Structures are given as C-alpha cells and as structure tokens.
Amino acid sequence: MQFTGAQEEDACDFLFKIIFIGDSDVGKTCVIHSFKSGEFRDKHQNTIGVDFTVHSMDIDGKRVKMQIWDTAGQERFRTITQSYYRSAHGAMIAYDLTRRSTFDSLPHWIHAVEQYGAANVVFVLIGNKCDLAHQRQVLFEDACTLAEQTGSLAALETSAKENHNVQEAFELMARELIVRSGGMGVLPRTRTPSMSKSNPNELGPHWGEIAGDKQSVSFV
Numbered sequence: 292m293q294f295t296g297a298q299e300e301d302a303c304d305f306l307f308k309i310i311f312i313g314d315s316d317v318g319k320t321c322v323i324h325s326f327k328s329g330e331f332r333d334k335h336q337n338t339i340g341v342d343f344t345v346h347s348m349d350i351d352g353k354r355v356k357m358q359i360w361d362t363a364g365q366e367r368f369r370t371i372t373q374s375y376y377r378s379a380h381g382a383m384i385a386y387d388l389t390r391r392s393t394f395d396s397l398p399h400w401i402h403a404v405e406q407y408g409a410a411n412v413v414f415v416l417i418g419n420k421c422d423l424a425h426q427r428q429v430l431f432e433d434a435c436t437l438a439e440q441t442g443s444l445a446a447l448e449t450s451a452k453e454n455h456n457v458q459e460a461f462e463l464m465a466r467e468l469i470v471r472s473g474g475m476g477v478l479p480r481t482r483t484p485s486m487s488k489s490n491p492n493e494l495g496p497h498w499g500e501i502a503g504d505k506q507s508v509s510f511v
C-alpha cells in the first residue's frame with residue numbers, strides 16, 4: 292500500500308468505519324456519491340464486490356473522518372461483502388421506498404451484520420428515492436417501527452437525486468458514534484494511513500492501493 296504526503300497529513304479527531312448495505316439498486320452508491328460531492332450521478336453499473344471511499348465532516352469543531360464501504364447488493368457477492376462487516380462501527384442499511392421487497396429484506400441485512408459484525412454496531416435505516424414518493428410502497432411509519440424493533444438508531448428517508456437528508460443521515464451516525472466512543476474517538480488523533488499500515492487487515496482483507504481517496508477493491 293502507498294500513501295501520498297497529503298493523505299499522511301490528513302489527521303482527524305474521529306475515525307469511523309461505516310458499511311453501506313442493502314439490496315441491489317436501492318441507490319447505495321448514489322447516496323454515498325451525493326454525500327461526498329453533493330451531486331447526483333446516475334449510475335448504471337452495479338457495484339462489483341466492495342468500493343471504498345473516505346469523506347470528512349466537521350462536527351462541533353471536530354474533524355470526523357468517515358470510511359465508507361459501499362458493498363454490492365447482488366447476492367453473488369454476499370460472501371465477499373460480509374467479510375467487511377467485522378470492522379464496522381456503523382451500518383447504513385438502505386432500501387428503495389418504491390420497492391417493497393427491498394424493505395422486506397432489511398431484517399436479513401440486520402441479522403447478517405449481527406452475525407458477521409462486531410457487537411454494538413450502530414444501525415441507521417435509509418429509505419432512499421424519496422423524490423419518487425408518488426411511487427411509494429413503504430410507509431415511513433413502517434420503517435420507524437422496524438427501527439424501533441431492531442434497536443436501530445433511526446430511520447430516515449433520503450433522495451440521492453435531490454441530495455435530501457443525505458448529509459443528515461451521515462451526521463446522525465457520526466454523532467452517535469462520537470457519543471458511544473465516550474467523546475474520545477474510536478481512534479483519537481489518528482491518521483488513517485498509519486493505522487492501515489500498522490494493521491492493513493483492520494480495514495478488510497483486500498485492502499488495495501489508494502488512488503486519491505477513492506478505492507476500488509477487486510476480489511477476483
């Protein structure tokens with residue numbers, strides 16, 4: 292693995308690892324892109340395996356770095372994607388509010404994180420594509436009920452297309468993780484590259500070479 296000088300200088304107060312999971316085509320990649328750039332990029336290719344991206348935010352004067360693992364929703368990548376659950380602090384679990392089947396899958400995704408992830412992973416349920424509310428198949432109330440039943444932090448409806456509630460969803464997750472870390476940070480005053488250098492497997496089994504701050508990881 293190689294790091295640029297700029298990346299090594301990129302210190303943070305908090306570093307959190309988030310997995311983004313859910314059925315295929317619910318909009319995971321688009322939501323992450325919207326979070327990073329504030330823009331909607333219509334995506335036509337399904338994620339292969341796992342993509343990795345980093346985005347920092349300032350919360351109450353603290354620099355919070357979010358390492359986000361964008362996982363493929365397709366069944367054929369399930370074994371690979373589950374191997375990334377174990378080091379996650381938070382799981383954003385997405386469904387498409389215009390497709391009921393993707394909401395009905397949420398208990399499966401939650402169960403998988405409970406099975407393969409660490410204890411006390413924070414769950415946030417994301418109902419994406421709320422710009423298509425006229426095609427809605429899932430009531431927000433149903434999502435809130437499920438959030439309560441599963442001990443999730445919250446249920447939110449987002450639109451990657453309109454950049455609606457996207458920042459809010461990540462900020463909610465970050466604030467909860469800050470609280471759970473006792474306000475000290477899971478890895479306080481750390482530098483992402485140094486941590487990765489000392490223990491590459493901490494970020495997953497297939498950590499590759501960083502290009503900018505976006506990384507695609509190949510598995511085949």
Ligand SMILES: Nc1nc2c(ncn2[C@@H]2O[C@H](COP(=O)(O)OP(=O)(O)OP(=O)(O)O)[C@@H](O)[C@H]2O)c(=O)[nH]1
Pocket residue numbers: 313314315316317318319320321322332333334335336337338339362363364365419420421422423449450451452453
């Ligand atoms: N209308 C609308 N379309 C969206 C939104 N977010 C994503 N899409 C569209 O939904 C489709 C799937 O989006 P992706 O981001 O590729 O979905 P994904 O969940 O990452 O899919 P996998 O990579 O297969 O897991 C694409 O055609 C997007 O343009 C949204 O907020 N509103």
